[in-house]
Amino acid sequence: MPLWQIDIYPAENQTDRDGQRISEEIHELGLADEVPVTFARGYLVQGDLNAQAANTLAQTLLSDPITEHTVVALASQDDLHEPPGDESTLVYVLPKPGVMDPVAMSTQAAARDAGLAVESVRTLRKYWLPELADEQLQAICRRALSNDAIEQVVVGPLEMDQLDVGQGYSFECVTVPIRELDDAALEDLSRTGQLYLTLVEMQTIAAHFRDLGRDPTDIELESIAQTWSEHCSHKTLAGRIAYRGPSADGTPEADVRQYDNMLKETIFAATQQIRKTLGDEDWCVSVFKDNAGVVKFDDQYHACFKVETHNHPSALEPYGGANTGIGGVIRDPLGTGMGAKPVCNTDVFCFAPPDTDPQSLPPGVLHPRRVMKGVVSGVRDYGNRMGIPTVNGAVYFDKRYLGNPLVYCGNAGIIPVGMEDKEVKANDYIVALGGRTGRDGIHGATFSSAELTSESESLSGGAVQIGNAITEKMVADVLLQARDQGLYNAVTDCGAGGFSSAVGEMGEELGAEVWLDKAPLKYDGLSYTEIWISEAQERMVLSVPADKWDRLRELAESEGVEATIIGKFVPTGRLHLQYQGQTVGDVSMEFLHDGRPPVIRDAVYHPAAETDLDIPAQHRGPDADAATLEKILGSLNVASKHWVIRQYDHEVQGGSVVKPLVGPQCDGPGDAAVVRPRIESRRGLVLSCGMNPYYGDFDTYHMAASAIDEAVRNAVAVGADPKQLAILDNFCWGYTDRAETLGSLVRAAIACQDMALALGTPFISGKDSLNNEFSYHDDAGDKQTIAIPPSLLISAMGQVADVSRCVTMDLKTAGNAVYLIGDTFNELGGSHFAVVHGLSGGHVPRVNVAQAVNTFAAVHAAINAGLVRACHDLSEGGLAAAAAEMAFAGTLGLKLDIAAVVEQVASPTHALFSESNTRFLIEVPADATAAFEQQFASASVPCRRLGSVTSNESLAIHVGEDQTLCVGTQRLKAAWQKPLDW
Numbered sequence: 007m008p009l010w011q012i013d014i015y016p017a018e019n020q021t022d023r024d025g026q027r028i029s030e031e032i033h034e035l036g037l038a039d040e041v042p043v044t045f046a047r048g049y050l051v052q053g054d055l056n057a058q059a060a061n062t063l064a065q066t067l068l069s070d071p072i073t074e075h076t077v078v079a080l081a082s083q084d085d086l087h088e089p090p091g092d093e094s095t096l097v098y099v100l101p102k103p104g105v106m107d108p109v110a111m112s113t114q115a116a117a118r119d120a121g122l123a124v125e126s127v128r129t130l131r132k133y134w135l136p137e138l139a140d141e142q143l144q145a146i147c148r149r150a151l152s153n154d155a156i157e158q159v160v161v162g163p164l165e166m167d168q169l170d171v172g173q174g175y176s177f178e179c180v181t182v183p184i185r186e187l188d189d190a191a192l193e194d195l196s197r198t199g200q201l202y203l204t205l206v207e208m209q210t211i212a213a214h215f216r217d218l219g220r221d222p223t224d225i226e227l228e229s230i231a232q233t234w235s236e237h238c239s240h241k242t243l244a245g246r247i248a249y250r251g252p253s254a255d256g257t258p259e260a261d262v263r264q265y266d267n268m269l270k271e272t273i274f275a276a277t278q279q280i281r282k283t284l285g286d287e288d289w290c291v292s293v294f295k296d297n298a299g300v301v302k303f304d305d306q307y308h309a310c311f312k313v314e315t316h317n318h319p320s321a322l323e324p325y326g327g328a329n330t331g332i333g334g335v336i337r338d339p340l341g342t343g344m345g346a347k348p349v350c351n352t353d354v355f356c357f358a359p360p361d362t363d364p365q366s367l368p369p370g371v372l373h374p375r376r377v378m379k380g381v382v383s384g385v386r387d388y389g390n391r392m393g394i395p396t397v398n399g400a401v402y403f404d405k406r407y408l409g410n411p412l413v414y415c416g417n418a419g420i421i422p423v424g425m426e427d428k429e430v431k432a433n434d435y436i437v438a439l440g441g442r443t444g445r446d447g448i449h450g451a452t453f454s455s456a457e458l459t460s461e462s463e464s465l466s467g468g469a470v471q472i473g474n475a476i477t478e479k480m481v482a483d484v485l486l487q488a489r490d491q492g493l494y495n496a497v498t499d500c501g502a503g504g505f506s507s508a509v510g511e512m513g514e515e516l517g518a519e520v521w522l523d524k525a526p527l528k529y530d531g532l533s534y535t536e537i538w539i540s541e542a543q544e545r546m547v548l549s550v551p552a553d554k555w556d557r558l559r560e561l562a563e564s565e566g567v568e569a570t571i572i573g574k575f576v577p578t579g580r581l582h583l584q585y586q587g588q589t590v591g592d593v594s595m596e597f598l599h600d601g602r603p604p605v606i607r608d609a610v611y612h613p614a615a616e617t618d619l620d621i622p623a624q625h626r627g628p629d630a631d632a633a634t635l636e637k638i639l640g641s642l643n644v645a646s647k648h649w650v651i652r653q654y655d656h657e658v659q660g661g662s663v664v665k666p667l668v669g670p671q672c673d674g675p676g677d678a679a680v681v682r683p684r685i686e687s688r689r690g691l692v693l694s695c696g697m698n699p700y701y702g703d704f705d706t707y708h709m710a711a712s713a714i715d716e717a718v719r720n721a722v723a724v725g726a727d728p729k730q731l732a733i734l735d736n737f738c739w740g741y742t743d744r745a746e747t748l749g750s751l752v753r754a755a756i757a758c759q760d761m762a763l764a765l766g767t768p769f770i771s772g773k774d775s776l777n778n779e780f781s782y783h784d785d786a787g788d789k790q791t792i793a794i795p796p797s798l799l800i801s802a803m804g805q806v807a808d809v810s811r812c813v814t815m816d817l818k819t820a821g822n823a824v825y826l827i828g829d830t831f832n833e834l835g836g837s838h839f840a841v842v843h844g845l846s847g848g849h850v851p852r853v854n855v856a857q858a859v860n861t862f863a864a865v866h867a868a869i870n871a872g873l874v875r876a877c878h879d880l881s882e883g884g885l886a887a888a889a890a891e892m893a894f895a896g897t898l899g900l901k902l903d904i905a906a907v908v909e910q911v912a913s914p915t916h917a918l919f920s921e922s923n924t925r926f927l928i929e930v931p932a933d934a935t936a937a938f939e940q941q942f943a944s945a946s947v948p949c950r951r952l953g954s955v956t957s958n959e960s961l962a963i964h965v966g967e968d969q970t971l972c973v974g975t976q977r978l979k980a981a982w983q984k985p986l987d988w
Contacts, residue, residue: 007125009168010060011086013048013077013132014069028133032150035373036364038142044091044134049113050081052169053124063124067116087163093134095143098160099152100130106446106472106528106542126169149364149373155322156472175531179590180224184208185216201231210603225535225583225591232503232539233510234602236776242742242751243269243774245605249752252613259610261756272755273735273769276762283766289730290768292426297338297499298346298419299770300426301732303805304689308426310346311693311803312338313416313734315775320413324372324380330473330543332388332415337499339419340482341546343426345489345497346419348482349661349683351389352693353399354799355381356412356738359642362405368782368790371409381413386653391475392482395662396654397679398693403642404700406795409780412738414799418691420683425489428496430512434549436520436573437494438505439562440481441544443537444528446472477544477567484567485546493550493558500545505572506538508547513575514599519582520573522590534585549575607742611749613705619834619848621915628965631886631918632973637842638883638919639890640981644838648673649986663690663809664724669816673983674895677723677879678804680812690812692804694720700836702796704850706750710757710798711853715923717802718765718862719879723926725812725869726804728862733762734801735772740779740793750796758798764855765862767802813869815878817896820957822875823935824900826885826950827942828861828925829854832912838883839919851923857947858924864945865926873938876929886918886963886971888927893961894979902953905966914965929955 016022025045032041049068051060057078064076079086087096101107110127117124133151135143147159187195192208195201203211211230215222222230232238247268253260265271274294281288291308292300298312316331332351339346358374367373372380389396394417488494500508505525509518522534528542550558555571562569576582581598583591625634638644651666656679664680667673678694696716701709714733722728735758742748762769778794806812834840835848868874876896880888885904893900907917930938935951942949956962961978963971 007052007054007168009081009166010051010055011048011079011081011164012051012060012064012068013046013086014064014074015046015077015090017073017075020073028150031376032146034375035149037146037150041135041138041146042093044093046132048130048132049110050128050130050166050169051124052126053122055123059122063117063122067120068113081164081166084163089134091134092136094137095135096162097133097135097147097151098130098164099133099157100128100160102156102158105156106444106474108472108474108476111474112476128169149376153323156326175533177534177586179588181221182224182227183221184212184227185221187212201227203231203234206603207234210601214597214601223591225538226593228535228539229506229510229581229591229593230598232506233598235503238503238507239602240269240774241602241605242607242748242776243737243755245607247607247609247748247752249609249749251611251749251753258612268752268755272759273762273772276759277768277770279763280766280768290732290770292343293768293770296342298342299732299734300342300421301770301803303420303683304687306423307420307684308423309418309420309683309691309803310339310342311416311418311732311734311801312771313352313414313736313799313801314338314773315736315738316413316415317410317738317775317778320377320381320411321372321409324377324411325384326472328381328384328413328415329388331413332385333473333475333478333543334499334501335415335417336392336394336478337501337546339417340485341497341499342419343421344428345425345485346421347486348394348417348419349659349691350418350679350681350693351394351396352416352695352801353385353396354401354414354695354697356402356404356407356699356794356797358405358408358411359403362408368409368780370782371780374408377411381411382650382653385415388473388475390655392479393658395656395658395681397656397662397666397681398695399666400695400697401647401650402697402699404795406792409792410778410794412778412794412797414736416801418693418803430496430516430549430575431551432516432575432577434495434551434575435555435571436509436518436575437548437550437555437558437569438500438525438572439484439546439548439569440567441474441477441542442526442528442568443532443540443542445532445536445540446542473543480565480567481544481546484562484565488558488561491557491561493554493561494548495551496549498547500547502541504538504540504542505547509573510581510598512547512549513581514595517576517578517580517595518573519576520584522572522583522585524570524572526568526570534583534590538583607748608745609749609752610745611706611753612746614703616704616835616849617847619840619845621913625843626913626915628969628971631914631971634839634842634919635883635886635890635971635973636978636981638838638887639978640985641838641842642985644882644887644982645985646673646675646983647986648983649988660685664812664814668814669895670897674816675891677720677815678726680724680806680809682809688808688810690806690809692721692724692726692806694802694804696720696800696802697798698836699795699797700841701850702750704835706754706796707757708850708852709796710754711761712851712923713798713800714758714761714765714767715853715858716879716881717800718767719924719926721802721804722862722865723877723879724814725806726866727806728866729766731767731802731804732770733767735769736799736801737774738778738794738797738799739774739776742776754796754798761853761855765859811870811872813874813877815876815892815895817892817898817900817929817955818875820898820955821932822955823930823932824902824952824954825928825930825938826907826925826952827865827928827947829857829922829948830885830907830911830917830920830925831922832916833920833922834916837919837921839915851921853923860945861924861947864942864947865928868928868938868941871937871941873930873934873941874928875931878927880925880927881921884919884921885927889963890961890975890978892927892929893959894975894982897959899956899958899960899962899975900953901956901962903964904952905964906950908966914969917965918963918971
């Protein structure tokens with residue numbers, strides 16, 4: 007059967023933008039100064055096609071005849087390999103066999119719909135480069151043109167006459183001789199088999215099968231490893247921990263605690279206590295028991311929210327890792343209760359600085375700039391293509407994220423009241439709905455529980471999944487229709503661990519029988535074990551009554567979605583796996599879910615001793631303060647993220663009220679997002695986040711408390727009711743087998759419990775990602791490890807009764823008054839002032855929770871009463887940065903006098919740049935100042951009038967003794983926008 011190659015180039019009058027982009031990236035990565043590149047995208051098409059049919063396919067389906075021209079020939083012909091310009095070296099980049107290729111799949115389907123006899127398709131990219139030294143060419147191919155985790159590179163002509171997508175599989179049931187292995191052999195099996203279980207866990211498995219008098223099959227061992235993985239079972243946070251740490255007042259090792267289940271006894275316990283206190287007013291619906299947390303929204307719908315991490319896959323393949331990260335978290339609300347409609351997305355990223363010297367990169371590490379671009383585009387493409395707005399997020403930079411970026415993805419949805427529960431019933435069919443199964447994502451759950459190394463790219467490339475947003479959109483449409491027609495009893499997403507986790511969890515209380523050979527495959531050659539643990543994307547698992555199956559199948563077929571019966575839920579208490587009629591696995595649900603030995607660990611925490619921050623003379627005074635402000639605004643963590651934000655569609659579905667960028671020019675940094683999930687209603691959801699990795703270098707208790715305070719005040723700043731705020735925790739930490747590292751995590755969890763109880767903000771869901779470290783050997787052969795800083799993301803979901811009352815942070819009218827709400831303290835520890843000047847020491851910001859409760863309530867009441875025109879929380883960069891952002895976002899100016907604030911603290915520097923918590927800068931109409939001040943006086947909340955809004959686009963801050971910081975806001979805005987203005 008002929009194999010055609012179709013190359014698509016820009017037309018003669020068009021610019022080769024992809025070639026220019028790659029040339030720029032080669033330069034940015036330090037691989038060469040100027041390397042001209044000619045680019046072509048292409049397809050390998052195998053089928054019963056003649057030349058005319060191949061050209062028809064190329065010109066009608068695959069290219070735009072106005073802006074592109076095509077070259078079509080048999081893949082073996084030489085004219086495909088002639089250089090289109092002066093460049094002489096040809097490089098092909100193709101997906102590795104077995105890697106998901108969504109464009110190829112869509113092309114194949116479209117060709118068949120057009121009546122063309124296409125059997126298989128594979129995409130490719132072609133690059134023409136000038137003649138280069140072999141070492142330089144290989145570096146460019148590896149670092150700029152391809153990703154070895156999922157792609158293959160061919161230099162020179164592509165010698166291929168057929169596409170081999172898969173090969174036949176010869177069934178053989180594999181048994182793993184585990185019963186007689188000693189400890190060293192058990193540890194080796196865990197590592198080489200990518201099970202990533204501890205020795206005690208391997209010993210427990212061996213003992214279990216010794217009691218059964220047989221060895222496990224490979225699929226039984228894999229099922230246990232998936233279920234017991236850190237990713238799926240959260241065995242560290244849910245384990246037994248003996249903790250020793252400082253007391254609230256800092257007394258060393260005065261806090262001694264013994265946890266049987268640390269997560270349940272801190273974060274879960276706080277939520278339970280809050281719900282008990284609320285009594286009949288409890289607005290939580292379903293917490294910590296489903297794929298997403300659920301709270302009341304209105305009389306007809308509940309709201310749900312989930313945030314996941316996809317760190318390790320994104321380190322290997324940034325685009326695919328982030329792509330499937332957002333795709334996976336969208337499936338969490340879809341798999342919550344009987345299925346929620348996804349409403350909006352959030353994302354938070356942590357990268358090493360994009361200007362990192364390429365020569366300093368350890369082996370196996372992608373350049374941070376490439377990681378960042380890949381991650382952003384992965385989230386962008388998936389969310390945009392599914393028609394779900396991405397409305398809120400943040401980006402953080404720290405050199406310790408080198409080799410281990412953090413990718414948090416979140417999704418909020420709504421579900422009809424009464425649909426929040428589900429129940430698997432005996433003899434229901436197990437139905438796979440959506441994408442087919444391939445080798446993508448093999449060992450994804452166990453891999454994400456392991457430390458990354460310089461070999462991870464080659465050893466664990468299969469753990470990276472590749473997504474297809476269009477397939478997931480179709481699945482979502484079918485699922486919600488099936489929900490409303492009552493065609494299933496339960497649903498969950500097919501996430502980490504694939505069918506293993508989805509079916510194993512759904513059948514935990516009952517039992518399941520699975521017919522693995524019935525699962526639809528992307529290609530031949532998958533073993534029964536690969537079918538079971540593959541994390542191929544866009545799949546849901548449903549529990550379907552036999553009498554509803556035909557209607558579900560017909561509905562799926564009508565939407566072009568595949569639905570297949572792969573087994574049955576049976577009341578046996580066992581997981582019974584079959585392939586071609588033979589038993590390949592038979593494990594009791596009790597051992598699978600309750601047989602894991604408890605993790606028992608010691609945790610010790612000693613926060614760094616606090617010292618005063620010595621401010622050098624060159625950083626004091628109005629001129630120095632102005633320079634510092636400009637430097638803070640131009641630092642990566644504070645600078646505008648417009649390059650990221652503008653790639654996302656935050657308007658789709660028509661419900662966005664407060665967008666990520668606000669102000670008359672839509673370029674100011676909004677505090678939180680507000681969306682109307684139901685267009686016919688004025689009730690809104692508020693999404694915000696808080697995260698302060700720098701504070702963790704001082705004390706993870708105050709880091710966690712500050713993150714919660716920030717998430718809450720961001721939500722309150724736009725109008726959210728603090729009495730109905732739900733929060734989520736996402737712990738990303740280093741190697742927690744070290745007592746000190748685990749201690750820092752426990753200390754943060756204690757803060758979460760304390761803050762949640764004090765503020766009345768229940769945790770409704772969460773996720774942890776541990777072992778976020780990267781190890782490699784340096785030139786001397788010594789092992790080096792880069793551990794991420796303790797990184798706790800707090801996400802908040804609030805509500806507003808009427809979105810017309812919401813406010814944004816941009817200044818509105820000259821002459822209005824400006825107030826500072828909250829107290830300022832000498833808290834420059836971990837501040838951006840300290841970071842940009844390379845200073846150490848200082849006092850980390852703390853939260854006065856009693857004052858915080860009153861402050862949030864008073865700010866909300868003022869906004870609700872229409873007394874606020876603009877509100878901005880004080881966070882990164884303190885008062886000075888917040889004032890500058892409000893001014894340039896509103897294209898106005900500010901004239902402030904903070905002499906009274908200076909009197910409270912050690913110096914003008916502290917007054918300007920301290921990052922004390924629970925503070926707001928608020929613009930108040932000139933005729934409403936009396937009512938505004940009375941509002942805060944009655945609540946006993948610090949409220950100080952600082953000055954007024956001006957029309958001259960300058961920021962003037964008087965700090966006392968005839969000293970005034972004065973700088974143009976357009977200059978500050980330019981500094982703020984420059985770093986990531988890519």
